[in-house]
Amino acid sequence: MGVSLLGALLAQVDSGTRGWHPWGNADASGFAAMACDELLVHTDDVARGLGVPFAPRLELVDATLRRLFPWAPEGQDPWQTLLWANGRAALPGHPRLEKWRWHCAPLSEWDGHTPG
Structure with a gap:
């Protein structure tokens, strides 16, 4: 039911509408991905x-990963990479993250750097 409510709400939002989040002013796609x-x-x-x-x-995992974690390493299993990006697991050549964050603002605002 919660997914249906969120989907109905996001369907009503204009493309330029933004909402506050501690890690950036998210657009509808950012909120959906979160x-x-x-x-x-x-x-x-x-x-x-x-x-x-x-x-x-x-497909859902990869879309979520690419929307929220554009700096995530490519060429790995998307599900394992999403778990890595959320600090849940290590990846080959990438230790488990102790700190992590989303990029929930529009992707056009990502500066190309991994947040520290």
Whole structure:
């Protein structure tokens, strides 16, 4: 139900509308991607805790990853990379992140640097 409510709300938003977030003034795609990220990562947390397999759709994972973490390494498994970007796992050649953040403002505003 929450996903339906958020989807209905975002469908009503003009393309230039922005909303405050501590990590940047997000547009509708930023808010949608943050919601997807939360659902994907926390569903995985719950599944792991309960010992239940969870295999999300890679199209959703990749879209979320590219929208929120444009600096994420390419050429890796998208799901493992999303977990890495959220500080949940290491990747080959990339240690687990102790600090992480989203880029929720429009991608056109990303300065090309990995946030520190």
